[in-house]
Amino acid sequence: MEERSLNFLEEIIEGHLSEGKYTSIHTRFPPEPNGYLHIGHAASICLNFGLALKYKGKCNLRFDDTNPVTEETEYVESIMNDVQWLGFQWDELRYTSDYFEQLHDFAVKLIHKGLAYVDDSSSEEMAASKGDLNRPGTNSLYRDRTMEENLQLFREMREGKYPDGAKVLRAKIDMAHPNLLMRDPIIYRIKHAHHHRTGNQWCIYPMYDFAHGQSDSIEHITHSICTLEFIHHRALYDWFIEQLEIFPSHQYEFARRNLSYTVMSKRKLLQLVNEKHVEGWDDPRMPTISGLRRRGYTPESIRNFADTIGIAKRENITDVGLLEFCIREHLNKVANRAMAVLDPVKLVITNYPEGQTEELEAENNPEDENAGSRIVPFSRELWIEREDFMESPSKKFFRLGPGLMVRLKYAYIIRCDDFKKDEQGNITEIHCSYLPESKSGADSSNLKVKGTIHWLSVPHARTAEIRLYDRLFRVENPSSEEGDFKDYINPDSLQVLPNAYIEPALANAQPGDRYQFLRKGYFCADKNSTPDHLVFNRTVGLKDSWGKEAKKEG
RNA sequence: AGUUCUAUGGUGUAAAGGUAGCACAACUGAUUUUGGUUCAGUUAGUCUAGGUUCGAAUCCUGGUAGAACUACCA
Numbered sequence: 001m002e003e004r005s006l007n008f009l010e011e012i013i014e015g016h017l018s019e020g021k022y023t024s025i026h027t028r029f030p031p032e033p034n035g036y037l038h039i040g041h042a043a044s045i046c047l048n049f050g051l052a053l054k055y056k057g058k059c060n061l062r063f064d065d066t067n068p069v070t071e072e073t074e075y076v077e078s079i080m081n082d083v084q085w086l087g088f089q090w091d092e093l094r095y096t097s098d099y100f101e102q103l104h105d106f107a108v109k110l111i112h113k114g115l116a117y118v119d120d121s122s123s124e125e126m127a128a129s130k131g132d133l134n135r136p137g138t139n140s141l142y143r144d145r146t147m148e149e150n151l152q153l154f155r156e157m158r159e160g161k162y163p164d165g166a167k168v169l170r171a172k173i174d175m176a177h178p179n180l181l182m183r184d185p186i187i188y189r190i191k192h193a194h195h196h197r198t199g200n201q202w203c204i205y206p207m208y209d210f211a212h213g214q215s216d217s218i219e220h221i222t223h224s225i226c227t228l229e230f231i232h233h234r235a236l237y238d239w240f241i242e243q244l245e246i247f248p249s250h251q252y253e254f255a256r257r258n259l260s261y262t263v264m265s266k267r268k269l270l271q272l273v274n275e276k277h278v279e280g281w282d283d284p285r286m287p288t289i290s291g292l293r294r295r296g297y298t299p300e301s302i303r304n305f306a307d308t309i310g311i312a313k314r315e316n317i318t319d320v321g322l323l324e325f326c327i328r329e330h331l332n333k334v335a336n337r338a339m340a341v342l343d344p345v346k347l348v349i350t351n352y353p354e355g356q357t358e359e360l361e362a363e364n365n366p367e368d369e370n371a372g373s374r375i376v377p378f379s380r381e382l383w384i385e386r387e388d389f390m391e392s393p394s395k396k397f398f399r400l401g402p403g404l405m406v407r408l409k410y411a412y413i414i415r416c417d418d419f420k421k422d423e424q425g426n427i428t429e430i431h432c433s434y435l436p437e438s439k440s441g442a443d444s445s446n447l448k449v450k451g452t453i454h455w456l457s458v459p460h461a462r463t464a465e466i467r468l469y470d471r472l473f474r475v476e477n478p479s480s481e482e483g484d485f486k487d488y489i490n491p492d493s494l495q496v497l498p499n500a501y502i503e504p505a506l507a508n509a510q511p512g513d514r515y516q517f518l519r520k521g522y523f524c525a526d527k528n529s530t531p532d533h534l535v536f537n538r539t540v541g542l543k544d545s546w547g548k549e550a551k552k553e554g
Numbered sequence: 555a556g557u558u559c560u561a562u563g564g565u566g567u568a569a570a571g572g573u574a575g576c577a578c579a580a581c582u583g584a585u586u587u588u589g590g591u592u593c594a595g596u597u598a599g600u601c602u603a604g605g606u607u608c609g610a611a612u613c614c615u616g617g618u619a620g621a622a623c624u625a626c627c628a
Contacts, residue, residue: 005567005575005576006568007567011570016561030628032627032628034627064628066627066628067628068628069584069627070627070628092623123625123626126626127624127625130624131557131624132555132624133556133557133623133624134555134556134557135624164626169615170625178558179557179558179623180555180557180589180623181624183624186625186626187588188626189626189627190626205626207626207627208627208628209628210622212628228559228621228622229621229622229623229628230622230628231558231559231623232557232558232559232621232622232623233623235558236604253559255559255621257561257566260565266628267627277595277628299575300605308566308567308577308578309566309567309577309611310566310567310568310577311567312567313559313560314559314560314561314620315561315620315621316565316566316567317565317566318565318566318578319564319565319566319578319579321565321578321579322565322566322577322578322579324578325577325578325579326578328590330590332590332591333591335605337588366586366588366590366591367591367592374584385578396589398589399589407587409587409588410587411587413587427597440587441587441627443587449587450589450590451587451589452586452587452589452590453588467597492591516588516590516600518588518590519588519589519590520588521590540587542589542590542591543589543590543591544589544590545589545590546589547589549589550576
């Protein structure tokens with residue numbers, strides 16, 4: 001095994017372990033259940049769970065559910081499903097809402113210490129007195145209420161005596177602090193809202209900053225890993241832990257992972273779903289874990305992707321091509337091959353007896369000796385791919401054209417003798433003759449042909465719907481373009497082929513089954529696919545060096 | 555403008571004062587009954603100016619560029 005270098009978090013952890021600061025580590029993955037997880041979260045999951053695995057520690061799954069108005073059980077379930085699908089199992093399942101009582105007591109403790117006060121200011125007044133990047137803020141009129149008064153008011157807030165927004169509880173820190181978050185941050189607000197777990201038990205809810213660090217502390221999280229935008233929150237995180245005198249968890253930040261040709265913010269993804277630019281959170285064009293799953297990605301490929309992109313502290317946009325490489329690499333090894341004709345044109349083998357059928361053996365996966373083989377029926381009339389024929393081919397075109405020879409995969413070598421066109425000039429039928437002595441596995445023809453194409457026997461082929469997906473956006477970074485990111489949606493991100501043909505061997509494909517359609521790409525039976533109406537999603541195309549060549553030729 | 559963070563080929567990521575490496579992408583060529591796979595190879599990088607040092611991507615100073623922070627969101 002070659003030695004892999006450590007990322008900055010592994011270095012920190014190994015330092016802590018060797019110094020004896022900790023004997024074991026404890027991480028956590030803390031999603032807010034207000035949306036589906038995406039590939040960026042997948043990287044974070046791999047990081048947190050991966051670190052725990054690597055250093056024989058623990059990793060919790062904790063739902064950060066402090067804002068009842070945006071959070072739903074549906075999201076909780078999808079998140080648990082996604083984490084497990086990726087191949088991870090949490091040590092403990094927790095909810096921040098498990099700690100509401102404890103968090104409330106922490107707030108009371110702060111009031112007792114004279115470090116928190118109830119403020120009646122409106123949010124406008126609070127914003128005005130906050131100051132700005134260059135100017136210090138000013139103290140609230142309510143900042144010097146007595147401890148008793150604060151205690152009573154906070155109790156009344158909890159009892160539901162005040163409407164939403166009437167009062168908040170604030171930490172008393174420093175209104176002139178250069179870090180705006182330290183200027184008496186709000187720690188509790190009133191929300192008469194139904195919570196997905198605690199129901200109507202509470203009408204005050206802690207803010208993120210007053211919940212996250214303490215939750216980490218309660219769970220004895222040693223390494224609380226989050227993304228860079230929380231870096232300024234660390235001061236607060238530490239302040240609360242210090243004032244409350246509780247287990248000192250520590251926060252470490254890394255740069256969130258971005259992917260080219262997509263958007264990653266939950267807000268934007270939600271917008272795509274709500275405004276029906278996609279069919280749902282698990283639309284195969286979405287960068288969500290559920291979308292990638294439906295698209296045909298494997299957990300292995302996503303974990304490998306996360307490993308490969310690594311982790312650091314600088315802004316980044318990873319080329320989606322790397323994700324595609326990871327899924328091709330995995331599927332090449334594990335996906336059985338099959339033939340499908342997406343854009344069919346008829347080919348007749350004029351010297352092949354009418355009514356005759358042969359059963360040809362086809363290997364399922366040349367990369368896997370144990371994959372076995374299947375039978376593919378052959379007959380006089382075949383479907384081939386329209387793009388595999390050119391009326392006047394260039395020198396580099398190794399497929400069919402007048403007088404040209406190719407091999408039919410697993411079958412015979414054929415020569416093109418003739419073809420028919422309709423009034424519009426479209427090819428309607430191709431006539432070929434076959435060389436009986438060139439049969440695969442028993443070839444005595446001594447002929448070498450440059451091209452091999454896939455095909456399907458007309459009477460035996462089954463129909464299927466095939467969905468071709470392309471990137472959702474036309475530009476690398478839709479969020480950094482001018483105007484609305486939705487202006488950059490790729491109008492051709494989905495192409496549906498309702499009447500493609502597939503091998504009879506695929507008639508019983510089950511939702512989630514993955515195949516390589518020879519020369520076309522990797523495909524996955526959609527979740528809604530049935531034997532009566534088979535639907536395949538294209539996960540990713542094969543590398544296409546001919547496509548590049550053809551482009552060069554114009 | 556204040557605070558904080560970051561800067562290595564096209565992209566992502568290593569090198570803890572000592573040969574700038576790996577992966578993807580791109581490009582050659584070989585192999586191939588998938589123009590796939592595999593194999594061999596090529597191109598291409600330390601933001602900038604000083605300083606310390608025998609020696610700097612790494613340490614120091616100044617610049618430049620990008621990002622984050624002024625939600626009763628997380």
